Amino acid sequence: MTDETTAQGRVPSIHVIGNIQLDVLAAPVTALPPAGGDTIIDRIDVRPAGAAGNVSLALAALATPHRLFGSLGDDYAGRWVLRELRRLGLDSGVRIVPGTATGISIALEAPRQERAFLTAHGVLDSWSADALPADATEADFVLLTGYFSLPGMRGDGTRDLLVRARGNGATTLLDTGWDPDDWRTSGVREIHDLLPLVDLFLPNEPEALALTGEPDAAAAAAALAEMSGGRVIVKLGERGAIAHLPGGGLLAVSAPATTPLDTTGAGDSFAAGLITALAESGHMNDALRLGVAVASTVVARPSHDRYPSRQELDPRL
Template sequence: MSKAVIAVVGSAMIDLTAYATVIPAPGQTLEGDLFTTGFGGKGANQAVIAAHCGAEVHFVGKLGRDLFGDSIAENFKKLGIDSEYVERSDTPNGVAHIWVDANGENRIIIIPGANHEIESKKAIEAIESIAGLAVVVAQCEIKQEVTLAAFSAAKKRGCVTILNPAPYQPLSEELFAVTDWIIPNETEFKELLGQDPTSDEVLKKFRPGKNSIVTLGSEGAVLITSEGNLTRVSAPKVNPVDTTGAGDAFVGVFAFGLASGKNPEDAMKLGVKVASMSVTRKGAQSSYPSQAEIDTLS
């Protein structure tokens, strides 16, 4: 089988994570349990897990010309992620400040830094140039105009486009039009539609005529076809340690599944399994299973 070729147009950040039993209230200072630094950014997370699955991954983005940017570039190289379309900037690399409580739930503030300097023309050039490209993935940690440019170029090539609308921002009609799959979580779904994804009726109202998946955390995910048919996949029961990066794990694995010829339901099932495994470990990319582990889930 030919290799699944994926391009991720997106953010790459360093995660600065504090773990504490209880998250402080406003004005309160509490002692934490652990502090870690790790590789993150929604785009980079999705690229890394797709690479773990065995995909040929091309990353399109911008890193700071600093220690954090150097570390990310070296990590991409180690993982075999093609960085031909990764540029460098004098603006500091993006970072994410993350708090994780005893239940594994997180609160995150991102500072985009160099990620907001990705140029549309460079994204178009990348998408037009990558041989055998099947799937293009993006998120909302970069400027929406860049995603629109990349997806428009992707559709001209006949590629499948996947948008993870996180963190939430209002999306243009132009971007919706060139997005084949949109994958929000429950919070982003409510922001986009104005209602919680709690009933079949509400789910069927979301993007009629287009394919969507809503990730539901410990409840798994639901696929909404362009015809309005629903397919639910439940998640295996696990003890969550840290949910950071789990949604990205799902998106990256789903992209790999489509690019490698799986049907959407099977791609979704694998995505749920990998994401569920990731929440049992600390960190974002550091929590992702290896290719050998993923092979046992297929």
């Protein structure tokens, strides 16, 4: 972050709360192997650290001060993820829960196909707002991300967290991820009920359409903004992002042409750029541009060199 501060003379604080886990990325996967078979693919990457961890890693690369909150299991996967977070100084709000397994997601990617996931939630099945330290919601910006990857936080748990954050004067942000029940059960109602407590809602385009039944992203953003009373930002992938602002204004930022290598976690990187710019300038146009810049850079980079610094971002973005 730059030296720019708030009117009160301090740098705004940012807390990221959500699913920290191990991610396994396999590509290209166009079909599962037959029983007893072994299909050879181009690559399998293993990396930290779930939606919340991804946001935190991207913030760290941007040199944006923040804290990360979540839980890991006490297995090998959890200890490895914690070690990687500790190496970057991101572990102060992360705890190991004895006797539990770490959440793991396997992302199956292929050209011209929507990603698919295999997930074991592990400790995230039971992790709840009660496990968070009291100061987790004491920040200027509080982002809860990976809602549907946090079964123990769904519904009342998230409501209580957002109420606490709002009571502490925070700007609240929510990124749900995709409903594993494909929005056929309680998912839509849960999010609709939470939206009045959300200052910035961050769905991607398929999520926004599923939550509203609207035919396009702009109409979906408007419908979601009416429910929440706050700002709604819809991530459009390779087309950039749009924001529906109070008063009905619509702001759009396009994305540059890139050759995507790995799109898993792009939305998390967008959130990191967005929050960084909001904390620095407070201007939504700056926030959308930095969010798109970070996400566009991340999708074109490999797992071992994924998150860009400010200096590495294309100045055209």
